Amino acid sequence: MDKLRSARTPAYQRIAAAYRDKIASGELRPGDQLPTEHELAEAFGCVRQTARSGLSVLITEGLIIARRPHGYFVRQREHVVYRPQAESRPLPATPEMDRFFQQITEEGRTPSQTIEVSMVAATPEIAQRLQVSVGQVVVARRRVRFINGEPVNINDSHYPLDVVKDSEIMSPADVTRGTNQALADLGFPQARAIDEIFVRMPTPDEMHRLDLGPGTPVAVHYVTGYTADGRPVRCTLNVLPGDRHVIVFERRWE
Amino acid sequence: MDKLRSARTPAYQRIAAAYRDKIASGELRPGDQLPTEHELAEAFGCVRQTARSGLSVLITEGLIIARRPHGYFVRQREHVVYRPQAESRPLPATPEMDRFFQQITEEGRTPSQTIEVSMVAATPEIAQRLQVSVGQVVVARRRVRFINGEPVNINDSHYPLDVVKDSEIMSPADVTRGTNQALADLGFPQARAIDEIFVRMPTPDEMHRLDLGPGTPVAVHYVTGYTADGRPVRCTLNVLPGDRHVIVFERRWE
DNA sequence: TCATCCAGATTGACTAGACAATATCCGTGA
DNA sequence: TCACGGATATTGTCTAGTCAATCTGGATGA
Numbered sequence: 001m002d003k004l005r006s007a008r009t010p011a012y013q014r015i016a017a018a019y020r021d022k023i024a025s026g027e028l029r030p031g032d033q034l035p036t037e038h039e040l041a042e043a044f045g046c047v048r049q050t051a052r053s054g055l056s057v058l059i060t061e062g063l064i065i066a067r068r069p070h071g072y073f074v075r076q077r078e079h080v081v082y083r084p085q086a087e088s089r090p091l092p093a094t095p096e097m098d099r100f101f102q103q104i105t106e107e108g109r110t111p112s113q114t115i116e117v118s119m120v121a122a123t124p125e126i127a128q129r130l131q132v133s134v135g136q137v138v139v140a141r142r143r144v145r146f147i148n149g150e151p152v153n154i155n156d157s158h159y160p161l162d163v164v165k166d167s168e169i170m171s172p173a174d175v176t177r178g179t180n181q182a183l184a185d186l187g188f189p190q191a192r193a194i195d196e197i198f199v200r201m202p203t204p205d206e207m208h209r210l211d212l213g214p215g216t217p218v219a220v221h222y223v224t225g226y227t228a229d230g231r232p233v234r235c236t237l238n239v240l241p242g243d244r245h246v247i248v249f250e251r252r253w254e
Numbered sequence: 255m256d257k258l259r260s261a262r263t264p265a266y267q268r269i270a271a272a273y274r275d276k277i278a279s280g281e282l283r284p285g286d287q288l289p290t291e292h293e294l295a296e297a298f299g300c301v302r303q304t305a306r307s308g309l310s311v312l313i314t315e316g317l318i319i320a321r322r323p324h325g326y327f328v329r330q331r332e333h334v335v336y337r338p339q340a341e342s343r344p345l346p347a348t349p350e351m352d353r354f355f356q357q358i359t360e361e362g363r364t365p366s367q368t369i370e371v372s373m374v375a376a377t378p379e380i381a382q383r384l385q386v387s388v389g390q391v392v393v394a395r396r397r398v399r400f401i402n403g404e405p406v407n408i409n410d411s412h413y414p415l416d417v418v419k420d421s422e423i424m425s426p427a428d429v430t431r432g433t434n435q436a437l438a439d440l441g442f443p444q445a446r447a448i449d450e451i452f453v454r455m456p457t458p459d460e461m462h463r464l465d466l467g468p469g470t471p472v473a474v475h476y477v478t479g480y481t482a483d484g485r486p487v488r489c490t491l492n493v494l495p496g497d498r499h500v501i502v503f504e505r506r507w508e
Numbered sequence: 509t510c511a512t513c514c515a516g517a518t519t520g521a522c523t524a525g526a527c528a529a530t531a532t533c534c535g536t537g538a
Numbered sequence: 539t540c541a542c543g544g545a546t547a548t549t550g551t552c553t554a555g556t557c558a559a560t561c562t563g564g565a566t567g568a
Contacts, residue, residue, distance in 0.1 A: 010521060020458070036548065047523055052549085060314045060468070061455045069530055069548035079452070085505065195503035198333065199453050199473045199496030201315045204274070214314070217471030217496065219453045242453030242471065249449035249503055251339065264551060290518065301553055306519085323518035323561050 011046045015054030023063055023074055030076030034064060062215035062243065075213070079246040080152060082238075084195055084223060087180060113145045117172045119161070126158045129224045129235040139164050141172075141179070144209060151210050154239040163188055163233050180225070183233060191228035197221050197247065202239070210241055217242040265300045269308030277317055277328055284330030288318060316469035316497065329467070333500040334406065336492075338449055338477060341434060367399045371426045373415070380412045383478045383489040393418050395426075395433070398463060405464045408493040417442055417487050434479070437487060445482040451475050451501065456493070464495050471496040 009017075022028040035043065040051035055072055058064045064072050120140045127134040143155040157179065164170055167186055175182050180190060198220040202212055212218075218239050225234035240247065263271075276282040289297065294305035309326055312318045318326050374394045381388040397409040411433065418424055421440055429436050434444060452474040456466055466472075472493050479488035494501065 012521075017458075038548085047525090049524085050522060053521085066549060067531090068550070069532080069546085071548065084503075189507075191507055193505040193507075195501075195505065197451065197473065197501040197503075199471050199494070199499070201469060201471060203278075204271075215455060217453050217455060219451065219473070240453070245453070247449075247451040249338075249451075251447040251449065253443075253445055253447075266551075292518085301555090303554085304552060307551085320519060321561090322520070322559075323516090325518065 011044055012050050012053035012057065015040060015044055015051060016057035019054075019058060020061070020063060023058075028074050030074050032074045033070075034072040034074070036071050060215045062213075062217075065213050075243070077243040080147070080244055081248050082153070082240055082245045083248045084221070085250060087178070111145065111147050112149075113143050113174075115172045115174065116142045117170055118142070122158070125222070126235050126237070129222060130158060130160055130232050132160060137161055139170060141169065152244050153241070154206070154209060155236065156238075157234060157236040159183075159234055160232075180234075183225075188227050188231075188233045190225040190233065193223055193225045195221065195223055195249075199242075202241075206239055210239065212241055213243075219245065219247060221247065265298055266304050266307035266311065269294060269298055269305060270311035273308075273312060274315070274317060277312075282328050284328050286328045287324075288326040288328070290325050314469045316467075316471075319467050329497070331497040334401070334498055335502050336407070336494055336499045337502045338475070339504060341432070365399065365401050366403075367397050367428075369426045369428065370396045371424055372396070376412070379476070380489050380491070383476060384412060384414055384486050386414060391415055393424060395423065406498055407495070408460070408463060409490065410492075411488060411490040413437075413488055414486075434488075437479075442481050442485075442487045444479040444487065447477055447479045449475065449477055449503075453496075456495075460493055464493065466495055467497075473499065473501060475501065 019028070019034060028034070034040075034055070037048045037051045037055065040054070041048045044051065044054075055064065055066070058072075059066065063075060065075050066072050118140050119137050121135045122130065122132055122138045124134050126138065127136065130138060132138065139159045139161055141157045141159070143157075144151050145153050145155060159169065163183070163186065167182065168175055169179055169182055183190065199217060200220065202210070202216070202218045206212065206218060210218075218241055221236075221238040221240060223234070223236040223238070224232050225236075226232050273282070273288060282288070288294075288309070291302045291305045291309065294308070295302045298305065298308075309318065309320070312326075313320065317329060319329050320326050372394050373391050375389045376384065376386055376392045378388050380392065381390065384392060386392065393413045393415055395411045395413070397411075398405050399407050399409060413423065417437070417440065421436065422429055423433055423436055423440075437444065453471060454474065456464070456470065456472045460466065460472060464472075472495055475490075475492040475494060477488070477490040477492070478486050479490075480486050
């Protein structure tokens with residue numbers, strides 16, 4: 001019976017399933033090497049191309065990577081906490097939050113970033129959220145953040161031109177007190193924000209900018225900030241690689 | 255003279271890039287059919303297997319699907335709004351929220367769900383969040399939600415055994431007033447919650463339960479609810495297919 | 509009329525090779 | 539000792555086929 005089933009399922013799927021299990025069970029741990037294509041083909045009685053198909057399944061599932069000419073290795077991932085609310089609430093606000101930060105703490109990381117400010121035509125996504133027409137000129141403040149020299153996320157903030165004109169937000173330097181504070185000083189304090197999170201596979205451009213391996217999905221996080229009278233004054237687009245981040249929100253019932 | 259490898263880029267990548275662009279530019283729209291493998295091979299001067307490789311790239315990117323024996327088609331996705339805060343705040347609380355709901359409104363959808371309650375050993379993920387030891391017995395209330403007969407998400411809530419023992423939460427029926435209210439009635443009102451969102455490719459089991467196509471990542475959303483004195487009384491695990499959901503939060507600065 | 513069967517088109521799985529690209533290891537020579 | 543260069547192992551790309559699985563639609567027959 002079992003033999004029948006294993007004979008029915010394609011060889012490449014049996015190979016993928018076998019090593020998926022070994023990874024899930026912990027028999028193979030992050031960094032461990034898998035057999036070579038040649039060895040797999042021999043072990044499963046198929047040709048190299050079929051073994052490759054099986055391995056490629058695991059690659060697209062984000063479980064392993066290929067390193068030429070070394071072989072295939074189990075991927076490792078550690079999740080840096082990404083906390084949208086930290087923009088406004090600086091520190092862990094409840095004892096529960098502390099527990100999470102203790103586990104995934106940042107030891108010895110050296111963060112850095114690149115900043116680039118430009119005036120661009122609003123994409124449909126940005127235009128809709130800022131309530132301007134598509135193609136209208138808005139200010140884009142683009143950042144790529146790095147930890148230990150490796151890119152961790154893309155952070156593109158967009159502002160209506162008249163809101164930030166001639167302000168320090170338009171200079172491509174770090175605004176130490178925070179762009180949200182700068183926005184408030186310009187007379188546009190944000191009272192509310194809406195967070196939207198989409199999940200998808202990255203575009204080739206994103207794969208390049210974030211140095212993503214195959215099988216790594218991204219979270220696309222839009223933050224639209226509104227003043228008290230309901231005018232959108234900021235739309236931030238974050239692209240977060242799934243293998244490097246966990247997004248954390250905190251809620252309270254009042 | 256010879257083949258002169260048209261570019262340095264491999265043929266299968268050129269094929270993928272060509273059709274990725276056509277999809278991005280809107281030349282090919284959701285539901286449209288791509289050329290067959292045979293036609294692509296002829297057009298790009300390669301064999302069928304190479305054309306297949308190019309198409310498989312687009313499949314893993316979630317852009318197209320293969321429907322045997324019809325051909326390849328551009329995928330379509332519509333995002334249902336998933337709003338964790340709706341558990342506690344029933345309706346759009348700000349004018350801005352209204353705008354989002356108008357766009358992605360639910361017309362003529364017929365929701366349904368399956369419910370299954372069991373006592374299970376806590377997985378490490380659940381145990382850590384409920385602050386119990388791994389393997390300790392907890393109550394799992396598993397739901398799969400459907401819209402128009404199609405599964406849209408997995409929703410597994412876990413409770414410490416002593417909290418929900420002999421309560422209606424343990425019966426596999428819909429709790430109309432909501433499990434959170436039921437929990438409060440048992441003497442465990444939740445005062446705070448922590449949301450964690452991970453992004454990854456689905457496991458084969460999740461692909462099966464949610465009827466996911468290849469190239470579809472999922473968001474894994476943990477909600478851990480705490481009473482006012484900091485005791486975790488609920489840990490809910492949501493699995494949301496990336497092609498069907500957008501996660502929406504709303505924030506206020508006070 | 510209506511159900512049934514079959515041919516055809518298309519993707520899925522696989523074989524059996526070939527040559528290219530790449531990083532490491534190791535031996536050679538200055 | 540140390541720099542350089544080639545051998546080697548491994549994955550990456552590709553060709554040229556074969557046979558299987560699946561769905562549609564048209565032909566066939568009661």
